[in-house]
Amino acid sequence: MGSTGDMKLLSGRLRQAGFDVDSLEVAAGGVVAVAGMAELQDDVRIFAKTLRGDGSDVFQVESEGLRALGELGGVPTPGVVKVTPHLLVLEPMHPRRDGELFWEQLAHTMARLHRSTAGTRFGWHRDGWLGRMRQENAWDEDGHSFFAQRRILRWLPEPLAEKAFDRDDRRAIERLCAALPELIPPQPPSLNHGDLWRENILADPYGNPVLIDPAVSYTWPESDLSMLWCSPRPPESERFFAVYAEEAELAGGWRDRMPVLHLRELLSVVAHGDDDWGAVAEIRKIVAPFARNTKKG
Incomplete structure (x- = not known):
């Protein structure tokens, strides 16, 4: 699926989940999921992922892992905004500045x-x-x-x-x-x-x-x-x-x-x-x- 199709898929899943998407920038290089940064109409930014194929427990497992790292080990991870079989929405992150x-x-x-x-x-x-x-x-x-x-x-x-x-x-x-x-x-x-x-x-x-x-x-x-x-x-x-x-x-x-x-x-x-x-x-x-x-x- 090309980038245009990926953008439509992710945007559609976000809207189905109740997010009013104003703009969307899909990240390149995804293999398992389509991911990108979305700007909502209330100026809130989120990071979202969806699956190209059928839903599974991938995102439930991922969100649970993020919480475990944070709650059990004190590891900084993005907050989970919403998780469904087809969608994972996280707080936005920023590029790593190597040093x-x-x-x-x-x-x-x-x-x-x-x-x-x-x-x-x-x-x-x-x-x-x-x-x-x-x-x-x-x-x-x-x-x-x-x-x-x-x-x-x-x-x-x-x-x-x-x-x-x-x-x-x-x-x-x-x-x-x-x-x-x-x-x-x-x-x-x-x-x-x-x-x-x-x-x-x-x-x-x-x-x-x-x-x-x-x-x-x-x-x-x-x-x-x-x-x-x-x-x-x-x-x-x-x-x-x-x-x-x-x-x-x-x-x-x-x-x-x-x-x-x-x-x-x-x-x-x-x-x-x-x-x-x-x-x-x-x-x-x-x-x-x-x-x-x-x-x-």
Whole structure:
């Protein structure tokens, strides 16, 4: 659907929900949803999202995740104005102004979230969403089992993942999962944002960090770090890791663990059919130490 169709869809859904739209600017780049900033006839500005396809619990899960981050972990998130199966309306956010101070503020925010929400079980009370696919969140008291089953192996039965990986690839991934207790030191679960990459980090009117589009669950805090560490980001974000590592007292070798923890995102990319930047090759590189059959050619 082109931008004109997207604008009509989002504008129509807003009007059906009782919002008097005066102007609308649709944001580019949406895959799952159509999103944009709307100016209402009473000069109020809102951020709105709607689905191109049929309604589901996507927006209910997203709004619940935003509230959980704010209420349980003190994370700044946009206020939820309205949520329906077809529409999510939020308070407006502003573009992120990259600078070391901004990333330092975010480091304090994430360290506080992870410290204040430490728990004993991994998972969440309901499944969520990562992109267009379900994020499985069944409770588990074993973090290594949870990460293996719900964050790595969960993606292998997806049709596009089955097509991308041969038997040797799958066995290498399974061996890595079996070795997780040796690769990831024991650590209690904390509430995670779950999709912490640069596009989900915005700002409030004063330039302070605001987080959007969560995929929450209780899991290893380092899982949040891996998403940001391994995805493209501005050079100023190095300050985030320096501050977070000190405040959260990260265990030694945390940088080496980032690619392993990022497997969840890479496998999701493949399962979604978005492998246009080498996710399959990166996965093979990460699991190479666990591949017993060397591929030739």
